[in-house]
Amino acid sequence: MCLAVPAKVLELRDDDMALVDISGTQREISLMVLDGDAAPGDYVLIHVGYAIEKIDEEEAQRTLELFAQMEEFNAPAPEGEDPFA
Amino acid sequence: MSLLASFRDSARAKPILERIRARRGGPVSIMEFCGGHTVAIFRSGIRSVMPERVRMLSGPGCPVCVTSNADLDRAAALAKLPGVILATYGDMLKVPGSHESLAEVKAQGYPVEVVYSTLDALKLAAAHPDREIVFFGIGFETTAPAAAAAVLQAEAKKLRNFSLCSVMKLTIPGAKALLSMGEVNVDGVIGPGHVASIIGADAWRFLPEEYGIPVAISGFEPLDLLAATDAILGMIDDGAPDLVNTYSRIVKPEGNRKAWGAVERVFELRGASWRGFGDIPASGLALREEFAAFDADRRFPLDIPPSEEHPACRCGEVLRGVAEPTDCTAFGAACTPEHPLGPCMVSSEGSCAAYYHYKRQAV
Numbered sequence: 001m002c003l004a005v006p007a008k009v010l011e012l013r014d015d016d017m018a019l020v021d022i023s024g025t026q027r028e029i030s031l032m033v034l035d036g037d038a039a040p041g042d043y044v045l046i047h048v049g050y051a052i053e054k055i056d057e058e059e060a061q062r063t064l065e066l067f068a069q070m071e072e073f074n075a076p077a078p079e080g081e082d083p084f085a
Numbered sequence: 086m087s088l089l090a091s092f093r094d095s096a097r098a099k100p101i102l103e104r105i106r107a108r109r110g111g112p113v114s115i116m117e118f119c120g121g122h123t124v125a126i127f128r129s130g131i132r133s134v135m136p137e138r139v140r141m142l143s144g145p146g147c148p149v150c151v152t153s154n155a156d157l158d159r160a161a162a163l164a165k166l167p168g169v170i171l172a173t174y175g176d177m178l179k180v181p182g183s184h185e186s187l188a189e190v191k192a193q194g195y196p197v198e199v200v201y202s203t204l205d206a207l208k209l210a211a212a213h214p215d216r217e218i219v220f221f222g223i224g225f226e227t228t229a230p231a232a233a234a235a236v237l238q239a240e241a242k243k244l245r246n247f248s249l250c251s252v253m254k255l256t257i258p259g260a261k262a263l264l265s266m267g268e269v270n271v272d273g274v275i276g277p278g279h280v281a282s283i284i285g286a287d288a289w290r291f292l293p294e295e296y297g298i299p300v301a302i303s304g305f306e307p308l309d310l311l312a313a314t315d316a317i318l319g320m321i322d323d324g325a326p327d328l329v330n331t332y333s334r335i336v337k338p339e340g341n342r343k344a345w346g347a348v349e350r351v352f353e354l355r356g357a358s359w360r361g362f363g364d365i366p367a368s369g370l371a372l373r374e375e376f377a378a379f380d381a382d383r384r385f386p387l388d389i390p391p392s393e394e395h396p397a398c399r400c401g402e403v404l405r406g407v408a409e410p411t412d413c414t415a416f417g418a419a420c421t422p423e424h425p426l427g428p429c430m431v432s433s434e435g436s437c438a439a440y441y442h443y444k445r446q447a448v
Contacts, residue, residue: 045282062333
């Protein structure tokens with residue numbers, strides 16, 4: 001139910017709507033609950049027709065690197081800090 | 086997007102799995118609270134490659150499954166009201182209520198429309214001004230913003246023939262109810278990634294802080310789930326429960342404030358009835374008085390007979406993590422995805438359906 005799929009923003013439209021590409025299929029979705037702006041070329045996560053988050057590509061790259069070096073991954077984080085930040 | 090495909094790369098998964106297997110420690114139980122994780126764990130075969138000490142459990146993370154028969158009966162009764170078109174997500178259609186599913190109601194000729202999004206329900210309302218479009222809204226925190234957005238749009242566009250029957254629930258009161266019951270031992274939790282994308286990773290800090298249980302917020306690819314499991318095992322073995330966010334490409338510590346702000350504007354908390362748990366205080370979302378014109382509960386009050394449960398169905402115990410689907414004598418015999426006795430077998434995210442589809446080919 002909480003399934004969400006990545007999509008590439010193709011075109012911004014009126015009424016907080018956008019045309020996106022989801023694995024080769026074009027669909028109109030709403031940006032109404034997305035925090036922040038999206039621009040064509042951005043990747044967003046879509047859940048039941050609404051973009052809920054932008055996908056942070058740099059963070060994705062960093063996560064992959066961290067997954068590969070698990071010692072750091074499990075090191076205790078300093079107080080109040082996300083170990084992935 | 087090849088970067089995201091890397092999270093399915095088995096070559097990258099191998100070293101994480103080796104690390105999990107190299108860990109030494111006592112038996113542990115790790116629970117996920119998300120139906121999407123249940124399916125991803127089965128589909129990727131993660132359960133079958135875990136070392137013997139690691140037991141993976143599914144919690145009440147499937148919103149279709151935790152919907153009570155009383156609420157399903159109400160949806161069926163709404164669909165039968167003259168002038169009403171009931172719209173809902175496809176997952177709900179085949180779930181049996183006390184006497185019938187919405188698919189059976191539709192087969193009797195009553196208008197039940199499956200929609201992908203609340204946006205489609207709003208389009209139905211605009212296209213049928215002479216009918217009442219009632220959206221039967223299920224879901225957790227991930228899905229609630231779409232319902233809130235629909236109500237706000239209906240108000241802005243003056244779509245007075247749109248209303249919402251909200252049976253939406255919050256995962257954290259559900260998780261707390263399960264842990265407080267003490268029926269099942271939970272040493273670590275795989276935190277629901279998309280719920281956390283809305284309410285924030287930090288919302289799950291109550292697990293280490295109040296219960297001493299480590300939690301790793303996880304994405305839905307095999308690498309995410311393995312890394313989350315490894316992080317949880319590390320925290321258990323070190324005796325240092327904490328929260329880690331292995332899904333930081335999506336999930337922020339504070340979540341999506343705009344989406345949750347819309348939910349808080351439209352809804353207030355109320356008690357909700359969960360299959361297997363009964364009433365859990367302040368675990369449901371009801372429309373605020375201000376939005377009464379869009380509240381199907383207020384607009385179409387119904388007198389529904391007390392609901393009934395199928396005597397053979399053990400969904401409730403499966404949802405509490407105290408029974409495995411295969412512990413149920415009906416599993417795979419009287420209860421199959423084609424002829425389900427309960428929602429855990431019919432929902433694509435239900436534990437029984439996941440066992441049925443994947444367990445046979447796993448190991």
